[in-house]
Amino acid sequence: MRITVDMNLCESHGQCVFAAPEVFSFDDEDRLLHDPSPADSLLEKVERAAASCPVRAITVTPGAR
């Protein structure tokens, strides 16, 4: 799968980090970091992370690399 995060929208709510800590994390300045192409086995968690983002900054494309 392929993940993109619109950093102009991201407000560091952290909901994606709660939902899929394997993929999303923060640096020391609360800037969001993410793995752009995680293993497909994480798809359900990643989709949950995208749905839990209050500003809908996360786009998930299943299958794509």
Next chain:
Amino acid sequence: MTVPAELVIVGASLAGLRAAEALRAGGFAGTLTIVGAEPHPPYDRPPLSKQVLTATGPPPDTTLPVRDDLHARWLLGRPAAGLDIEHRTVNLSDGTAVPYDALVITTGAVARSWPGHRPPPHGVLTLRGLDDALRLRGELRPGRRTAVVGGGFLGSEVAAAARARGAHVTLLVAAEQPLLGAVGTEVGAHVAALHRGAGIDLRTGTTVEAFEAERGRLVALRLSDGSRLPADTAVLALGAVPATRWLAGAGLDIRAGIRCDAYLRALRQDGTVAPGVVVAGDVASVPHPLAGGRHLLLGHWTNAAEQGEAAARTLLHPDRPEPFRGVPSFWSDLHGARIRSVGLPALADTVRVVEREPAAGRLEVAYEHQGRLVGALTIGRTARLAAYRQELQRRGNEATGRDRPVPARRGPR
């Protein structure tokens, strides 16, 4: 009850939309009707007290995306006026009767109105819906004298937004600090300093006694300290009241929101489950594992989203429902400070400051009740929240017995 064929959702906001999406995603192929009191399609509320007020250009569109494959019938601008549980019918204010096999109630909450006998004059506003926000936005101009009444997050957000628009802002708070009841003295003091640093006249321990009007329009507020505060606009941020008036006489337990069981099934006044009715969002009073099973009303975005999905799950899998065990979380953005919280800070008897660096705009506090973690809040330290949330989730799962069998349904089917 088997999976229903005719499904009605009353309440066209986040919780209702999430319930609809989860029902379709879970394979529900029947008829889906969504009733909304407002004429607007579902929209997001958090920006109403933030970007919608502060944007210098046109206000941002906060409409929530609705998937094409939702295939819902929308009855918008038509408030529900009554519910007949025996005949499984929702009655709308225009006289339409909408029958259902299963019903999801997500009617949310309304702004608490001024408690005085007479309605306040023009120029005194509340903020709950999109129309309220657009009206208030029109009042926030540079130099306007704006009084904001209320010690909660909404009052603080409106005050900050009004100040950002160049208004002269007075924030009136009954307690000794803003946000005191919600998140305690440490965070309250931090936010008080942010308000004052931004040029807001913060008056604590102060309430409004009366409004003064000329030709029906607000000119001043009379305050509890005997002073008179001239104002062009006042915003009442006095909290929210669950929208249950339409349920009067329906037989549900609506003493404080709609009382539910752990699976979000609505309870009747005799404590039995009302057949085919589930509830989610601000209107739902739900037993919470972090509160020792006590019923709580939570008015947060994540709560509405998660309960909407959970209520759908209960309808889709009536024979193996799961108790709702979402960890509450909420946020606020004040004068550029990102306040993020998990758990139930309001339950705390002890607040532990883990880090405090006011110069760097950072704060991390842990909330405990009888020595156990019940919540955490950070400002400029969101990275620290995940560990607290994990602990709270673990505790919630433990308390609801993740693998425990589901108790048999009580009451007639």
